[in-house]
Amino acid sequence: MALEELDSLEILVIIDNEVDPISKYPQQGGMLRAVKLINAAKASKGLANVIVDLHPNRPDFRGVTLPDFQMSLEADPTFAEITNAGGIIFKNADTHTVLDDMFLISGEIPRVTSYETGLRRGARFVREKGEWEEDTLILDERFVVCNLKDRGLVVFTGCSHAGVVNASKHALTLGQGAPLYAVMGGYHLADAQQGQIDESVGDLMALRPKLLIPGHCTGWKAKYKIEEVMGGKLAPSTVGTRFTL
Secondary structure, eight states, rough: GGGGGGGGOOOOEOOOOOHHHHHSSSSGHHHHHHHHHHHHHHTTTTTTOOEEESSOOSSSEEEEEEESSSOOOOOEEEEEEEEHHHOOEOOOOOOETTTTTEEEEEEOOOOOOOOOOOOOOEEEEEETTTEEEOOOTTTTOEEEEEEEETEEEEOOOOSSSOOHHHHHHHHHHTTTTTTEEEEEEEOTEEEHHHHHHHHHHHHHHHTTTTTEEEEEEEEEHHHHHHHSSSSTTTTOOOOOOOOOO
16 A cells, blocks of 8 residues: 555554564554554544554463463553554454444454464463463454455454464354455464364365465465465465455
């Protein structure tokens, strides 16, 4: 999206509270800077500030529990920091729609597969308790989906800690009979064993998507497997690429 188009953005949906996509620091994504840039563009047209749709149960810190110590990632932007940047915060843990019902935000994703087990050794820091808690499932993760006329469901994932198959199956449930057209985003398979990759790709194929656009944390092995068993349905996802569906 060009800078001159930023004023057209009405809502930012944070579906995966993880430091690399939404860090407060410009060198790591700079979500707060993005909010400020969008609002500056909107202000020049006399438009209201951008809405930031968030799960209310966000961790203060995420981390990974290693055998000898607790590793902490940098803090995500707080609600107060997002507000101070000009974002209009909307907290909702449930399934809901935005932009005149064009897009649906999933709410908690049911875990139905046996092999999609979340973020290995994942943890969250709870400031009120002053301690770390296990958080391998990352239940605050969500996805966004829309139903394109004459196409079907287009699912936008975060990092898919919940599992890309779990997310796709839940999208089909929410879609009430609409077919699965495309799944775009992270598939969380970069560090998966080959057996999990094979099961994931096989179960995705059974859902009969027309297009798979894996990015971020998918990993080259999973992309290779997708192309191997579903040749012609894989589209590379890179920064700056624009897709017209």
